[in-house]
Amino acid sequence: MHTTFTPGDDAMHKWIQRSLYSAVLVSVAGVAMADDGFTLEGPPKIAMIYFDAKNDGGWTQAFDEARVKIEKELGQKIQFVEKVPESASAIKPAAERFISRGANIVIGTAFGYSDTFKELAEKYPRVAFLNGSGTTNGHNLESFYGRTYETHYLCGMAAGAASKTGKLGFVAANPFGVVNWTVNAYEMGAKQMNPNATTTVIYTGAWNDPVKERAAAMALIDQGADVIGQHVDTPTPQIVAQERGVYGTGHHRDLSQFAPDATICSAIWTWDKFLVPELKKIAAGNWKPAPYGAFMTIPEGGGDIAFGKVGLSEEAKAKIMAERQAIIDGKHIYAGPLVDREGKERVPAGSTLSDADLWKMDWYVPGVITQK
Structure with missing residues (x-):
């Protein structure tokens, strides 16, 4: 996810209200959504x-690596442009330049593209638009994101298994909801391996700020954490973990590339697993975008895990992979009974947390310690 919001911004509340699971039923070019879909x-x-940049080491590089796989699967080259900020004045010219060259499918990669992609979709009703981490949808527009709480639950299991102190940092x-659900899932996974595990989280207020990320990781290690997890865009927390002789778990890509002696597991994106079949549906005609956006599980292309080469026994890996299979088979991480750290019931027995409640998650499970 990418945006420049800081905690407390009114924009954060707007984002929650406009999540993929808000009711977004739009018309395109004045014509209601057709039953026969888009062709x-x-x-x-x-x-x-x-x-x-395509080699940013995280979010964007995951998309670029998927592009290469998609090209191979579909047998065609895909045009791309780098470093387009979340501003209509930058997004529109980039998209329209491609459209003028004949592009009829445009894929975006940022939350902040949402409003502009909606405008473009209405202006160009014969072009299909897809947007990673977006919030707007329509007859020829679909936003998509993965259920990252699944993969961070599994990396949390790895952290719980690798930790000697039971003190994890994040x-x-x-x-935001999309970050809080990874923090909570991380702690829940860790408790599967160590019932006494705790996760202390520090929010940096930015998606990509290596200086703040370094300071946060150092502070967590100084407080006793011996495994550092992350939901930020750079590999800095993993690099700090390696420098300080502790373990870590990565996000977006396999970050053992940057810290091979520290990174035990990474929650990775597998965008091609979603985009290849979705692009084939568009090419086949009568495409019907998910009305509230695509919100994918592991088998649907919502992400997966990659083990590093250190820190985990084969027994621990087997337990993690067994849980991975359980998730693929339908296990829901946020199943009741579930209470928050204040003891308030959040999910009753026999129920699971709704998608709407996932997107607006503003509470923490027992064992999560929050710091600024």
């Missing part, structure tokens, strides 16, 4: 707009 005029020609960006 391209001519063969598919795909372009991608990147939020950051460097996070902002206390």
Whole structure:
């Protein structure tokens, strides 16, 4: 997820209200959503707009690596442009330049593209638009994101298994629902391996700020954490973990690339697993985007895990993979009975947390300690 919001911004509340699971039923070019779906005029020609540099080490690089796989699967080259900020004045020219060259499928990669992509979709009703981590949807527009609480639950299990002290640290960006659900899931996974595990989280207030991430990781290690998790965009927490001789778990990509002696597990994106079949649906015609956006599980392309080469026994890996299979088979992480750290019931026995409640999650499970 990418945005420049800081905790307490009114924009954060706007974001929650406009989540993928808010009721977004739009019309395109004054015509209501057709029952027969959307069909391209001519063969598919795909372009991608990147939020950051393609080699940023995290979020954008995961999309670029998926692009290479998609090209191979579909047998065509995909145009792309890098470092397009979350501003309509930058997004529109980039998209329209591709469209003028014949692109009829445009893929975005940022939350902050949401409103502009909606405007573009209405202006160009014969072009299909997809947007990673977006919130707007329509007849020819679909936003998509993964259920990252699943993969962070599994990395939390790895952290709980690798920790000797039971004290885990977590460097996070902002206390939004999509971050809080990873923090909570991380602690819940850790408790599967060590019932006494705790997770102390520090929010940096930014998705990409290596200086703040370094300071947060150092502070957590100084407080006794011997495994550092993360939901920020750079590999800095993993690099600090390696420098300080502790373990870590990564986010976005396999961050053992940057810290091979520290990173035991990473929650990775597998965008190609979603985008390849979705692009094939668009090419086939009569495409019907999910009305509230695509919110994918592990088998649907919502992400997966990658083990590093250190810190975990084969027995621990087997337990984690067994839980991974259980999730694939339908296990829900946020199943009741579940209470928050104040003892308030959040999910009653026999129920699971709704998607709407996931997106607005503003509470923590027992064992999570929050700091600023």
